[in-house]
Amino acid sequence: MVNSHADPLPDDAVVSPRGTIVPDVGLQARALSATVVPMGLFESRDGVLSVVWVNEAFERALGYGVDGAQLLEPSVRQELERDPVRASQLAAALAAAQPFTPTFTLGRADGTRFVCEVHLAPVPTDDGSAPVHWVAAFQDMTERLSHDAEQAALVEAERRERRSLGLIAQVSDLLMDVDDPHSLREIAMLLRHGVVAWAGFFLNDRGLRAADGVDAAHLPTGRGHRHGDTRDDARVRRDAPDAVQLLLDGERDRPVEVDLDAAYPDGSASGWLAHHLASEAYRQEGGAVLPQDRRAVVYPVPGRRRVLGLLVVLPRGGGGLRGVEPSTTTVLELTARRVGLVVDNARLYDREHRLAETLQRAMLPQQAEVEGLDVWTYYAPNSENVQVGGDWYDVLQIAPDVVGVVIGDVVGHDVEAAAAMGQLRSVVRSYTFDITTPGPVLERVDQLVTGMRIPRSAGLVLSTLTRHASGWRLEYSRAGHLPVLHVRGGVATELRGAGGALIGFGGNGRSTSTVELAEGDVLVYYTDGLIERRDRGLRDGLAALAGVASRVTARDAAGIGEELLSRLADHPEDDVAVVVVRVPDPRDHLERARSPRRRRWSLPNEPGSIGRARHAVVRTCQAWEIPDAANAELVVSELVANAVLHGYGHVSLQLYDTGDGLRIEVEDGNPAPPVTTDGHPGRVGGFGMQIVERLADWGWRQSRGGKLVWAKVRPGALPPTGRG
Template sequence: MGNEAADRRVEDMLGGSLEVLRQLPEGVVLLACEESDPASGWEVLMANDAALELYALPADVVGAGGPELLRQTGIDEAGARQIAETFRSREAGNITVLVTRGDGSRVWATIELTPLVAPAADESVSLWVAVSRDVSAQVENAHLEQVRLDIERRARLALSIVARVSDILQEPDSSDVLRAIADLVTRQVVAWCGFFVLGRDLEEVERIVDRPDHRRRVTAEDLARDPVLELLEGNVMRTVRLEPDAHGEPGTATARLLDLLAPRLAEAPEAEGSVLVLPVLGRLRALGLFVALPYHGPASARISGVLGSETAEESIAILPDEVGTVLELVARRVGMAMDNAQLYAREHLLAETLQRSMLPEQADVPELDVWTYYAPNVEHAQVGGDWYDVVNLAEDTVAVVIGDVVGHDVEAAAAMGQLRSVVRAYAQELADPATVLSRVDSLVTGMRIPRTASLVYATMTRRGDEWDLRYARAGHLPALLRRGSEVITLDEAGGPLIGFDGGTRETAQVRVRPGDVLVLYTDGLVERRDRGMRQGLEELIQLTRGVHAPDAAGVGEELLQLADAPEDDIAVVVIRVPGGRGQEEDSAPRRRRWQLPSDPSSIARARQEVRRACAAWDVADVSAAELVVSELMSNAVMHGWGRVGLRLQATSDGLRIEVEEGNPAPPVTREQNTSRVGGYGMHIVDRLADWGWRPAPGGKVVWARVRR
């Protein structure tokens, strides 16, 4: 346009308003746009002084309009496209663009485009008014607010990741706790990460471990050439960046780590290639390494599900320095948890080893069927002062004691050991239970043992086919005597706890006949938070009245049903006098369990228990079962750690034998070699039974099912 006809048309349409527009403080530009070419076919008809000042351009440059004006003002392609789309739509639009002024400065401007009048039937040009405002301050404030919001969101993301790490560390199932943490950080912050410890060699781990430290004495030269070893030998939180192409000197921990990470780098093309290594610090030393492969540039982390948002997923860029902060916080939190777990595990192992070493092995009492059981409260990883003892005092006399020292720690276990030794010493010299307890009470008071204890001490003396049972109690729950379908509560001869110097004590007496079953137990068998002690005792009496097993081990198994979820340590002694009227086995649970020491004598004991169980269950092929249990127990004693758990169960398709011990390494069937002594055990088991193994919280279980 730009001709007199157009000028007259504008004058006729706006009249005196045109002068008003020229005087407005906001930039006003009148435009004429050709309908056929909204992208470049438009020109400026009028621009007021405020518009010229805003753009800092002379009137002739502004009047050029079209692509030339866009070029002069530095409006980018996106802004030009928005302007053309607004013209094409014939509807008002609002556009915010970055404008380059004539003096070279840049401002944010909002341009409001409004159509004034549509073209007549015989015209192809529409008239528009563009009102421009400098909104740099608003845009800057919005940008600062967005930056502040992004910083806050990143901080919340980092805190949420660390909080989730803490939650994972508190979860009871810790078999793969480190893998779960690594997966969380991998999804949110880095391309891949994992935890490594130094045993005999550097290896990746998925759970908190407490393995022997095989580090040798290192020199300053060793540390200078091995940055990973330097992290492990130090006690300072810092990050070492390794470049894979550097490889590391052969034989160093750095070279070993880079070799382990080579497949990870190949599987993570989004990783930048370098490796971040942080120490996992304990109180005194580095316990391991936290290794991560960062992304190229900022990591895009998903907020939904991490911050607890239920809205659509959002993405937020995690900057490299923030990645380092998150990794350091995670490494510190895992280090604290690992250090606490290892310290607690060592204390627990010390206490449990002390206690189990003081527990006697079950004595082989002629003419009596004896079964004993002890289990610490594994749910809370505590060890208490429960103990039992079965001692042959003379050819026809047996002493039985069961007790409980107050507490669940090393001191309780130590007090239990002292008390057990005192009781056993007096039992060898004195025949009367009340006298034994009185002497024990006086000695314990003089020794100033800091823990009180309850116990039941009894002697059984043979009188023909029957036995005289004489007993005394020191604040302990009464023993039970089952005779047929009747249960007698042995609640006489009571007295105060050991350690209170209770003065004169009494002895009670009862005759035990063939077929009778004597049950002694600690409070862990009957005590629960959801029921009182009296109710638990009544349930135990009812259960004892209804047991059907023909042997002491079977009776014990049925009674342990009362302790499906024990909240305390449990010790149980069951003594059955052979003979009498037999019980029906059909309704009794056909399973048995024992805790045995890691000693060669346990192999013979296991064979004996298998013979007894097979006799009770009418299992015919006893020799095969004996051979299988002998081989499994031999492996557990020779190659296992800690005490050995033996479990038997009669099933419809055979006898199932399970042996549990603390070594997590799987059993290996060696290749047969006539020149080698031994190594045939699992081949024998393979011929006689179906067998396998599974991990257990404290090691592994090897099982075998002897085929019928």
């Protein structure tokens, strides 16, 4: 309904059949021309659109009008030819006279690009025939594309950060087992799969060596440049700084670049590294596809006080330092720092272990052999501690017919406890040789300890065994220590007499108890580590010890001790010291076949252990009446030498009397198997396992802590050399 009071109609307006005011064509054209949206009118000719009109907004956006747009039509058609899918969609829309919204990139007059969505729609004809003209609105996509690009960049940055965090987490997991010799190699492989084309670690451990399994010669280390005689190569700069050496010396803390195909002075760290990285072993290592641009990037692996090694990488696209993305740089630097910290901690911990173990071993006596008694001794530190503690024992040949036995425990598992133990051991030994009665000896020890002000409390049992015409007499005194166990005829009795306070607190004097020993009697001295557990109290532990000791079938001190250990000390939670003394029985030789014998030693990983092992085997063969001890001595010497030279951690030596020979077992912390090599004049070593093969049947197996190598020595004399 038309309002009769409305303003009069303009001259260029008409009224539609429904009463709506419709501007004429001129007004519509002016409206399209005035809009701020770039628009144009196209004419369809044989399925090809050609521009016939553009508005002012189009001219402002692109810098040209109809004529310029017509000149650019060939480039638009070429763009469509490069995108046949979009071209076919446009042709279908034109044929069906349907609206279509393609995306085009148009060139502006100033040479920049105008990315836009073109909203095409057909203009209906008066007679309803196929449309000839198409109107187009050009929507600028620059802002939206910039926003999309920013979002994509944010997503990519987040993805890189997540990848970096994931890699660092995996590296941390692998570093939890840095004692595993393959852990650094696995970390390098992780970096190769994640961020670089190739990666490898080189540790600066008494010479630069590869830590990823590739055998490489060692490079001498120390501060200063190592430019030796240079090669006759014009590319070598004699005055050029040795970048890798500067990293090793700590004079640079940022990564450096090493061209694997460049020439370096002989003897330089950079030349050594380039030579070994360019070798065939590294080119083929892991089947990795390395970039043609072989410029390696070297990161220092820092410790607390010095550089422990190098992390060397080859970027995936080459380019050296410039080819490493910032996120990749962060991952590599964090990896190098974490590896350095963990390796430094492991080395520090290992040094502490070696120092403590050396101190402990220096204070403990050798396997005791006393006249007229069968004696077996054992000591093992708790592996969870620093491998040093206050447990000790001593077996003394005071006189031809007098033997002293002492076992004690100083509170603590540190160097101070070991030092206190050493002081007490020296004091007790001195007074025992002067006064053979245990009670008065401990009284003198109380007096001296009070004056010395030893900071740790301690308990001990001191006893003397005196031989007389009818047998042996035991005299003992206890200072706050567990009772000695006396076993006779399958009955175990705790010797609780002559008890007293801890050393240094016996102000009321010390008493001495006496027990007459019979042939076959056994005395078991021990510390609480043998019987006490978190899930088993002291009383229960004493009862368990008495039960096991009463059922022991072995007929020698070593066999008895081994049975006690196997049943009670399978998982000790504290230091364990045990001394077993047995009064020989003339009937023992009749029971020899029924008494399998075993002895064990825990040796430090040092060259001196080789001699100790040989001495232990000779003594054991003599005690067990095994002939041809020289063969066994030679075999154990080679096995222990291999464990010391090529293994790490404790070296465990065990001997078994199998009835038809001697079985030797040597265990160390290196899981790598022993290898028999062919020796020749140019090689140091390589003959050890060949000697073992000639003298024994041998083999090896994995153990929980590394590997165990066994050898069963063949009876008989040394075999001939095979030469005529």
